Amino acid sequence: MDFLLPASLLVLSPLIGGLLEGTFRKLNARMQNRVGPPIVQPFYDLFKLLQKRPILINNYHVIMAYAHLVAMVIALATFLLGGDFLLVIFFHGMSLALLSMGAYGVRSSYSQVGATRELLHILAVEPVLIMIAANLYLNTGTFLLSEIFNSNFLFKSMPLAFLALVAVLPAKLKKSPFDVSEAHQEIIGGPEIEYSGPFYAPIYLAKWLEEVLSAGLIAMFFLGNPVITLIAISVTFTFVLAVDNSTARLSYWDMVKYTWEISIPLVLVNLVLNYVGVL
Amino acid sequence: MSIFALSRVKSPWILHYDTGGCNGCDIEILAVLTPRYDVERFGMINRGNPKQADVFLVTGPVTKRCRERLINLYLQVPEPKVVVAVGSCACDGGVFRNMYNVENGVDKVxxxxxxxxxxxxxxxxxxxxxxxxxxxxxxxxxENIELPEYIKERFPSLNDRRKVLEEMRKR
Structure with a gap:
């Protein structure tokens, strides 16, 4: 049982991620008073991408797309199978870095700008996750997720850390106001601009896995009762989408400033409160 | 219909290019994306990126300056692709027909x-x-690569897109 559930979740993660992405798009459309695409739309997109004629820019560029996917899969597998939380964070960061390295490998200036902004995403998101890991260690005495998963309703002792996580979720999922690296109206997809057809598919798939990983991170705070876990995930994602629909994009500098001035201090306060014994 | 054949139809990503028209058709194309008409229910997204597009919406009578860009964009869209000429200008030149600076419609190029x-x-x-x-x-x-007949005769294999582009520029 201990191994069966995480393993099956891992195998089904592309399916879950695709449906999650489809739900996002449907919900987005409903928020704008539109009908929206069917919920299985991301699968249509993926299968269509696989059937397009491949146009290769250079080998390095394509290898980095697949490396990006593999690193994301390793991060997700480590998370679900109960590995080290720090390893999850580093593989997640590495996956973003690989995407940005691939984007630096082509001459398109949009791709170059997107790659630089992707690195700024790492700078914004990863420190907050590492601080949350430190906070988890203070509460549970371990970085091993298999033991953290045995905890009950961690939200009670680290509410501010959860708030910080919600605050970086737009940057992590590339949603407004912090979709600076993708920025479809501005740099037309940033790092992914030169990928086409079957070579864009791994990046598209990695996006779904990123959403599953984010859902897992939210779930980590609300373990114990499956119903509460699911409610917490859906409420948080709905909130992120509402913010996405109601804000404009900020500049890349605002993103880094915001996370370093608000999210990190939030986790730090939580850390101190935990240490003192208030929470 | 298999899932692969179905997904080709269900997920058309759009590239939209104005070849020198009055922008009237472009405003209508953008209106199609708004809540009133909502084309995303067919899975269509305005990508703005030729390398990830399937449907190429072209407006305008194709001015001599735009011709080269149009060919370049067309070659960057990977197959399978379709081209839709939107508006009178794009179909046959419209009010700009036979002016010194236009090509009289998208299908001439x-x-x-x-x-x-x-x-x-x-x-x-x-x-x-x-x-x-x-x-x-x-x-x-x-597999079906579509180009004007004179290109197909000269380059049966079509491996070198740069040479194709050079040839199309000369015409």
């Missing part, structure tokens, strides 16, 4: 699959045109 008439074309007609284009798209695969 690149192969066109669907013509949407109107000045400006109404959003309903544009949606109808794209849905027609999807029927054509469902019959195409990545």
């Amino acid at each position: 690149i192969p066109v699959d669907v013509y949407v008439p109107g000045c400006a074309a109404r959003p309903h007609q544009i949606i109808d045109g794209v849905v027609k284009a999807l029927e054509i798209l469902s019959k195409k695969t990545k």
Whole structure:
């Protein structure tokens, strides 16, 4: 049982991620008073991408797309199978870095700008996750997720850390106001601009896995009762989408400033409160 | 219909290019994306990126300056693809027909699959045109590469896109 559930979740993660992405798009459309695409739309997109004629820019560029996917899969597998939380964070960061390295490998200036902004995403998101890991260690005495998963309703002792996580979720999922690296109206997809057809598919798939990983991170705070876990995930994602629909994009500098001035201090306060014994 | 054939029709990503028209049709194309007409229910997204597009919406009479860009964009869209000429100008030159600076329509430069008439074309007609284009798209695969006849005769293998582009520029 201990191994069966995480393993099956891992195998089904592309399916879950695709449906999650489809739900996002449907919900987005409903928020704008539109009908929206069917919920299985991301699968249509993926299968269509696989059937397009491949146009290769250079080998390095394509290898980095697949490396990006593999690193994301390793991060997700480590998370679900109960590995080290720090390893999850580093593989997640590495996956973003690989995407940005691939984007630096082509001459398109949009791709170059997107790659630089992707690195700024790492700078914004990863420190907050590492601080949350430190906070988890203070509460549970371990970085091993298999033991953290045995905890009950961690939200009670680290509410501010959860708030910080919600605050970086737009940057992590590339949603407004912090979709600076993708920025479809501005740099037309940033790092992914030169990928086409079957070579864009791994990046598209990695996006779904990123959403599953984010859902897992939210779930980590609300373990114990499956119903509460699911409610917490859906409420948080709905909130992120509402913010996405109601804000404009900020500049890349605002993103880094915001996370370093608000999210990190939030986790730090939580850390101190935990240490003192208030929470 | 298999899932692969179905997904080709269900997920058309759009690239939209104005070749020197009055912008009337472009405003109508953008209106198609708004809540009132909502083309995303057919899975269509305005990507703005030729390398990830399936449906190429072209407006305008193709001025001499735009010609080269149009060919370049057309070659960057990977197969299978369809081209939809939106508006009277794109179909045959419209009010700009036979002026010294236009090519009299998109089909003088690149192969066109669907013509949407109107000045400006109404959003309903544009949606109808794209849905027609999807029927054509469902019959195409990545193997059928479409170029004007004079290109096909000269470059049967089509491996070198740069040479094709050079040749199309000369005409």
